[in-house]
Amino acid sequence: MDVYESVAAVCRKAKEHASAVAFASEADMNAMLKAAADALRARAAYIIAENAEDVKNCTRGAQFADRLMLNEKRIDGIAAGLEKLVELKCPVGEVLEERTLYNGLRLSRVRVPLGVIGIIYESRPNVTADAIGLCVKSGNAVVLRGSKDALRSNKAICAVVKGAIAAAGYDPEFIQLIEDGSREGATALMQMNGLVDVLIPRGGAALIQNAVRNATVPVIETGTGNCHVYFEKSADLSMALPVLLNAKTQRTSVCNACESLLVDEEFAQKHLAEIVAALQNAGVEIVACEKCRALIPSLAPATEEDFAAEFLAMKISVKIVSGVDEAVAHVNKYGTHHSDSIVTNDAAAAEKFLNEVDSAAVYHNASTRFTDGFEFGLGAEMGISTQKLHARGPMGLRELTSYKYVVRGEGQVRS
Secondary structure, three states: OOHHHHHHHHHHHHHHOOHHHHOOOHHHHHHHHHHHHHHHHHOHHHHHHHHHHHHHHOOOOHHHHHHHOOOHHHHHHHHHHHHHHHHOOOOOOOEEEEEEOOOOOEEEEEEEEOOEEEEEEOOOOHHHHHHHHHHHHHOOEEEEEOOHHHHHHHHHHHHHHHHHHHHOOOOOOOEEEOOOOOHHHHHHHHOOOOOOOEEEEEOOHHHHHHHHHHOOOOEOOEOOOOEEEEEOOOOOHHHHHHHHHHHHHOOOOOOOOEEEEEEEHHHHHHHHHHHHHHHHHOOOEEEEOHHHHHHOOOOEEOOHHHHOOOOOOOEEEEEEEOOHHHHHHHHHHHOOOOEEEEEOOOHHHHHHHHHHOOOOEEEEOOOHHHOOOOOOOOOOOOOEEOOOOOOOEEOOOHHHEEEEEEEEOOOOOOO
């Protein structure tokens, strides 16, 4: 059996068993999620042991190893995400609109599952459980295709979750994992028209663009994160520095980490030395514009590529701007439409930034690290969408549904 046929067989199995979750009651969905969360905690040692082998074999650098690594705290967080989904209302069946037409037909617009969702992701085995949980509570079957770097981890999580669902008395085969880690396997999933209803790529820019270019299945594009923090001239340094350090250093390998700092020129004259010292003391490498280097000549120069970069490391670009207009223009030119923040005490400057920055999430006096499904109260997330069609920002349960029109009549025919 060639790669395409083997992937098709996996997708076909998910589709054949999709009704097990599509028509499940909310109580049954919650029972599956509770069983899965309990099993993840109970089998944490097994999952960590399998994950350790993946981490040991990782050759893609520190940031990928950090994304890949699981420990008890992270597994507990994954389980907590599933438990959070239990608390949330299932969106399936929600009536979005209902009205009676001129001819007496009663029309309703009702939320329904998307069907079979394909997920392609890199080096983050937590996505395995997150995706399963979201698909369970939104009534969708799921086909998972992680990277070969995380294969043992993904297989372990998938096996634990499916085993728990089966032990609770439910059919778990609406959950499928593609074990083929080749480029051909990924491309095959992207072209499973008729078996997969929507594809969500979650990973680096290369993976996402590969899906956008090569998929024949509809794609929801999740974005890379060149996120900005802007210190406007009225900012309070005692607030600004903790926001910046959290956004940059709390976890560098994630898409909502800050990669670029913009500083108003008046603020820079007063505080750039303190800002640079705080970043350097935290271990952050700085590349900076010429205006910054005029004030602090020891700073390394920043290139155009640096201002557009998602470093995913302890590195940041810094640029002095003339005011909020230049800050907005810079963010919209170099950013990835993910998450951007202004720190200011000027309400008008804040509103201008929030209104004019074209990103999925914009912040006033807060860290960009909050762009996350769990932090937004959505439970686990399927990814951060930076596109504008269908879904934008953290994709939770509602973003994994479509709708259909239900029309009830009494024998009406059209003349």
